[in-house]
Amino acid sequence: MLKTNKILCYLALGVLPSLGFSQNKDTPPANxxxxxxxxxxxxxxxxxxxxxxxxxxxxxxxxxxxxxxxxxxxxxxxxxxxxxxxxxxxxxxxxxxxxxxxxxxxxxxxxxxxxxxxxxxxxLEVTRLIRIYEPKYGSVLPTTPLTEAERREFVAYQKMITFYTSKVDEGNMGKMTYNRLKEELDGIIKAIGKEPKDITVADLDQFNDATARQKSAIRIAKKEMDTGTFLKFYEDIKDGATHFNDQVDYNLNQKFDxxxxxxxxxxxxxxxxxxxxxxxxxxxxxxxxxxxxxxxxxxxxxxxxxxxxxxxxxxxxxxxxxxxxxxxxxxxxxxxxxxxxxxxxxxxxxxxxxxxxxxxxxxxxxxxxxxxxxxxxxxxxxxxxxxxxxxxxxxxxxxxxxxxxxxxxxxxxxxxWKLDGDLLAEFSNYGYRSVDVFAPxxxxxxxxxxxxxxxxxxxxxxxxxxxxxxxxxxxxxxxxxxxxxxxxxxxxxTKVDQKVKVKGENGNKKVYLDEISVSGGIVNAYKAITEADKLLSNKK
The missing domain is CATH 3.40.50.200 (Peptidase S8/S53 domain)
Structure with missing residues (x-):
C-alpha cells in the first residue's frame, strides 16, 4: 500500500485525541x-x-x-x-x-x-480477496463438508475477516478522530485570521474564545510546535484525515472496484x-x-x-x-x-x-x-x-x-540518526532471515x-x-x-554495538541489529566502495 508518510496515530481520549506523535522530537542535520x-x-x-x-x-x-x-x-x-x-x-x-x-x-x-x-x-488486497471468497465461504460452518483445498481457503478466509474487521474499526476511529481534529484546527485558523504557515504559539495563546475541543487541539498543536511549526502539524493532520477517509471510503470498501x-x-x-x-x-x-x-x-x-x-x-x-x-x-x-x-x-x-x-x-x-x-x-x-x-x-x-x-x-x-536505543525506527519491520539491511x-x-x-x-x-x-x-x-x-x-x-528497541508481542524489548536482520547493520557507502575495490583487486 502506498503510504505518503508514516501516519502518526493518536489515541482516542474523550472528544479529541491525546498526543502520540513522533519517535524523535528533535531535528536531524540537513542531508x-x-x-x-x-x-x-x-x-x-x-x-x-x-x-x-x-x-x-x-x-x-x-x-x-x-x-x-x-x-x-x-x-x-x-x-x-x-x-x-x-x-x-x-x-x-x-x-x-x-x-x-x-x-x-x-x-x-x-x-x-x-x-x-x-x-x-x-x-487493500484483503478487501479484494474477501470480495472473492465471501460468496463461497460467508455462510460455511466448521462442520460443512469441504475438500482439503477448500478447507485451506476457508481457514485463510476466516483469518482475513478477523484482520479486515480490525482494519475497519481502526479506519472508522481514525476517520472520526482526524476529521474532528482537522475541523477544530480549521475553526482556529479562521478565527485567528492568518495562514497556517504564519501562526505562532503566541497566536494560539491569545486565542481566548476557544471551545473545549479547540482548547484540546491547541494543547496538541503547541506541544508539536516545540520542534516544528503549526503548518507542519496541520499538514500532518490533513494527511491523517486523508489517509483514514481513503481507508474507509476506498481501501476497505467492498463495493468499490x-x-x-x-x-x-x-x-x-x-x-x-x-x-x-x-x-x-x-x-x-x-x-x-x-x-x-x-x-x-x-x-x-x-x-x-x-x-x-x-x-x-x-x-x-x-x-x-x-x-x-x-x-x-x-x-x-x-x-x-x-x-x-x-x-x-x-x-x-x-x-x-x-x-x-x-x-x-x-x-x-x-x-x-x-x-x-x-x-x-x-x-x-x-x-x-x-x-x-x-x-x-x-x-x-x-x-x-x-x-x-x-x-x-x-x-x-x-x-x-542517533546511535541510541531508538536507532531502529519505531515503525520499521524487521526479520532475522527476511530483512537484509537497515538504512536511514x-x-x-x-x-x-x-x-x-x-x-x-x-x-x-x-x-x-x-x-x-x-x-x-x-x-x-x-x-x-x-x-x-x-x-x-x-x-x-556498519555494525552497531548497541541494543535497540523493537516492538514484541509482550511490549518493547531490546536486541542487537544482527538478531533482527541478515547483515546485522546499516548500509555504508564508504565501506561499500572500499569493499568493491577489494573485490575487483582479488579478481585480477
Missing amino acids: WYNLDFQKDATMGISTEKAYELLKGRKATPVIVAVLDGGVDVQHEDLKDVLWTNPKEIPNNGKDDDGNGYIDDIYGWNFLGNAKGENVNQDN PRNIIGDNYEDASERYYGNPDVKGPDAGHGTHVAGIIAGKRNNGIGINGIADQVKIMSVRVVPNGDERDKDVANAIRYAVDNGAKIINMSFGKGYVYNKKTVDEAIKYAESKDVLLVHAAGNDASNNDIVKNYPTKYFTDSLDAVVGEAKNWITVGATA GVKINSTMPESKYKEQDGTSMASPVVAGLAALLRSYYPNLTAVEVKQIILKSV
Missing part, C-alpha cells in the same frame, strides 16, 4: 542520511565520504526504475536525472520502438487507460500491454520523494543531494492509493528490465497476495537479466519472518512452502511534486537509500553483477 558518524555524529551512510574516494574516477550512468505511485518529471531537482526512451518520439501516438507501449518517454503507467484516465484509489477504468482482462496475468504514458498520475508525492532520495541532482545548489550522481530514473506507475495488484507489479518489473533498468526500487508492500506466482516469475526474469531488486520491509513494526510483507524474496509453491530464494533481492528496514528512514527530506520538498518517514525512504547505493556501485563499477552488488552492500554494513 543527514548522506553524513558520516565519525565526522558528523550522525548515523548516515557516509555518502559524502565515499565520493572523496571516487574523485577522478569515471562512471557510466545506470538506469534505476522507481516502481511507485508516479514521479513528477518536471521537478527542478529531478528533470536532469531522468531516463528517456531514446527510440520513442514524444506524443506522436505511435509505438516507435516497437516495445508495445505507445509514447513511453519517461516510463509507463499500468494504472491508466489509452484515453488518459487513471486509477487513483483502490482497495475501480479496475474497469483500465479496461484490461484482470484475470489474464499474461496480458502485458495496457496503461498509458502518464508516469506522474494523480498523486505523485510518494514516488517523487523516493526518486529524489536515489537521484536528486547532487551539488546543483538547489533542493537535496540524492545518493547517486550517475543515474537515470525510470518511472513505472504501479501503486495506487491502496494495495498494488500483482499483475501490475509483475508487468512493471518486466517493463523495467526490458527497457534497461539495472536496479528496481519497490517502496510498497501488502499483507496479502492474490497471484504470487506471476510476481515470482517476474522476479526470476529480472534475476536472469542481472537486475537488482530493492524492497521496503514495511512499516508495521512487525517481524517479517512471521508476518508476511509481499512481494518477498522467497519463491513458494501452491501450498505456500518455500521452494527457492531470489539472489538478486535486498529487503530494507529503517533507522534513525526517519525525517528524510526529499523532492515532492511541483518542485517542493518535504520530510517523510518510512521504510519507503530507506529502500531508495539502498537503491541509490546500488546505483552508485553499478555506475562506478559497471562490471559488478547484481549478486555481487548485493554481497558488497551486505558485507560492508
Whole structure:
C-alpha cells in the first residue's frame, strides 16, 4: 500500500485525541542520511565520504526504475536525472520502438487507460480477496463438508475477516478522530485570521474564545510546535484525515472496484500491454520523494543531494492509493528490465497476495537479466519472518512452502540518526532471515511534486537509500553483477554495538541489529566502495 508518510496515530481520549506523535522530537542535520558518524555524529551512510574516494574516477550512468505511485518529471531537482526512451518520439501516438507501449518517454503507467484516465484509489488486497471468497465461504460452518483445498481457503478466509474487521474499526476511529481534529484546527485558523504557515504559539495563546475541543487541539498543536511549526502539524493532520477517509471510503470498501477504468482482462496475468504514458498520475508525492532520495541532482545548489550522481530514473506507475495488484507489479518489473533498468526500487508492500506466482516469475526474469531488486520491509513494526510483507524474496509453491530464494533481492528496514536505543525506527519491520539491511528512514527530506520538498518517514525512504547505493556501485563499477552488488552492500554494513528497541508481542524489548536482520547493520557507502575495490583487486 502506498503510504505518503508514516501516519502518526493518536489515541482516542474523550472528544479529541491525546498526543502520540513522533519517535524523535528533535531535528536531524540537513542531508543527514548522506553524513558520516565519525565526522558528523550522525548515523548516515557516509555518502559524502565515499565520493572523496571516487574523485577522478569515471562512471557510466545506470538506469534505476522507481516502481511507485508516479514521479513528477518536471521537478527542478529531478528533470536532469531522468531516463528517456531514446527510440520513442514524444506524443506522436505511435509505438516507435516497437516495445508495445505507445509514447513511453519517461516510463509507463499500468494504472491508466489509452484515453488518459487513471486509477487513483483502490482497495487493500484483503478487501479484494474477501470480495472473492465471501460468496463461497460467508455462510460455511466448521462442520460443512469441504475438500482439503477448500478447507485451506476457508481457514485463510476466516483469518482475513478477523484482520479486515480490525482494519475497519481502526479506519472508522481514525476517520472520526482526524476529521474532528482537522475541523477544530480549521475553526482556529479562521478565527485567528492568518495562514497556517504564519501562526505562532503566541497566536494560539491569545486565542481566548476557544471551545473545549479547540482548547484540546491547541494543547496538541503547541506541544508539536516545540520542534516544528503549526503548518507542519496541520499538514500532518490533513494527511491523517486523508489517509483514514481513503481507508474507509476506498481501501476497505467492498463495493468499490475501480479496475474497469483500465479496461484490461484482470484475470489474464499474461496480458502485458495496457496503461498509458502518464508516469506522474494523480498523486505523485510518494514516488517523487523516493526518486529524489536515489537521484536528486547532487551539488546543483538547489533542493537535496540524492545518493547517486550517475543515474537515470525510470518511472513505472504501479501503486495506487491502496494495495498494488500483482499483475501490475509483475508487468512493471518486466517493463523495467526490458527497457534497461539495472536496479528496481519497490517502496510498497501488502499483507496479502492474490497471484504470487506471476510476481515470482517476474522476479526470476529480472534475476536472469542481472537486475537488482530493492524492497521496503514495511512499516508495521512487525517481524517479517512471521508476518508476511509481499512481494518477498522467497519463491513458494501452491501450498505456500518455500521452494527457492531470489539472489538478486535486498529487503530494507529503517533507522534513525542517533546511535541510541531508538536507532531502529519505531515503525520499521524487521526479520532475522527476511530483512537484509537497515538504512536511514526517519525525517528524510526529499523532492515532492511541483518542485517542493518535504520530510517523510518510512521504510519507503530507506529502500531508495539502498537503491541509490546500488546505483552508485553499478555506475562506478559497471562490471559488478547484481549478486555481487548485493554481497558488497551486505558485507560492508556498519555494525552497531548497541541494543535497540523493537516492538514484541509482550511490549518493547531490546536486541542487537544482527538478531533482527541478515547483515546485522546499516548500509555504508564508504565501506561499500572500499569493499568493491577489494573485490575487483582479488579478481585480477
